[in-house]
Amino acid sequence: SMNVGVGAEIGRIGGGTTSLDSPAGTTGFSPRFLFGISRLNFFGLGHTMSLQTLVSTLEQRALLTYVAPQFLGNPKLSLQFSGLFDISHDVRTFSARREEGSVQLAQKLSRADTLQYRVTYRDVTILGTPLISSYLIPLLAQPVHVLVPSMSFIQDKRDDPIDSHHGTYTSIDLALALHGLGSQTGFGRVVARNSSYYQLTKDLVLARTTDFG
Numbered sequence: 001s002m003n004v005g006v007g008a009e010i011g012r013i014g015g016g017t018t019s020l021d022s023p024a025g026t027t028g029f030s031p032r033f034l035f036g037i038s039r040l041n042f043f044g045l046g047h048t049m050s051l052q053t054l055v056s057t058l059e060q061r062a063l064l065t066y067v068a069p070q071f072l073g074n075p076k077l078s079l080q081f082s083g084l085f086d087i088s089h090d091v092r093t094f095s096a097r098r099e100e101g102s103v104q105l106a107q108k109l110s111r112a113d114t115l116q117y118r119v120t121y122r123d124v125t126i127l128g129t130p131l132i133s134s135y136l137i138p139l140l141a142q143p144v145h146v147l148v149p150s151m152s153f154i155q156d157k158r159d160d161p162i163d164s165h166h167g168t169y170t171s172i173d174l175a176l177a178l179h180g181l182g183s184q185t186g187f188g189r190v191v192a193r194n195s196s197y198y199q200l201t202k203d204l205v206l207a208r209t210t211d212f213g
Contacts, residue, residue: 104116
């Protein structure tokens with residue numbers, strides 16, 4: 001299958017008390033082109049490969065994903081590889097390149113419960129000389145390379161994952177990056193989310209979500 005999209009970003013860029021020529025900034029226009037392609041039953045193995053791309057004057061991105069269900073012939077295991085290449089330009093401030101790859105093994109414990117084991121490697125580089133202080137660059141755009149092993153537990157008791165009317169969804173994500181073990185920095189992360197759905201009438205559903213991390 002294939003998908004194509006065209007769009008644009010329009011916004012006021014720049015300006016400030018130090019700009020006498022255009023104190024309110026100037027109008028910026030950035031066209032966006034999206035293209036994606038996916039192949040089911042890749043090589044006749046029941047695997048799926050997909051490529052999603054984005055091209056604009058502010059960002060160029062490519063995401064490649066390969067999914068192998070029933071890994072090693074086990075219907076409860078699935079293996080996924082993904083690779084991301086992204087170049088973003090924060091207008092008049094800095095440009096960054098992000099390269100990221102991950103491997104994930106998912107294990108189905110029951111109809112509702114799933115465990116995911118994941119290893120992610122991320123390398124971020126600042127392109128050229130930034131026009132702002134390094135302290136003002138967003139965390140995910142800071143120059144660094146990091147290796148992050150992580151694990152997730154997911155419990156999905158919703159009646160329909162796409163159009164939920166009742167049930168609960170719970171996820172707990174644990175991650176640990178060790179300084180020196182393939183990483184320039186070290187940190188730990190715990191993120192928990194719980195959502196519940198209540199059908200009040202035939203066409204009205206009340207949804208609640210609690211995040212902790």
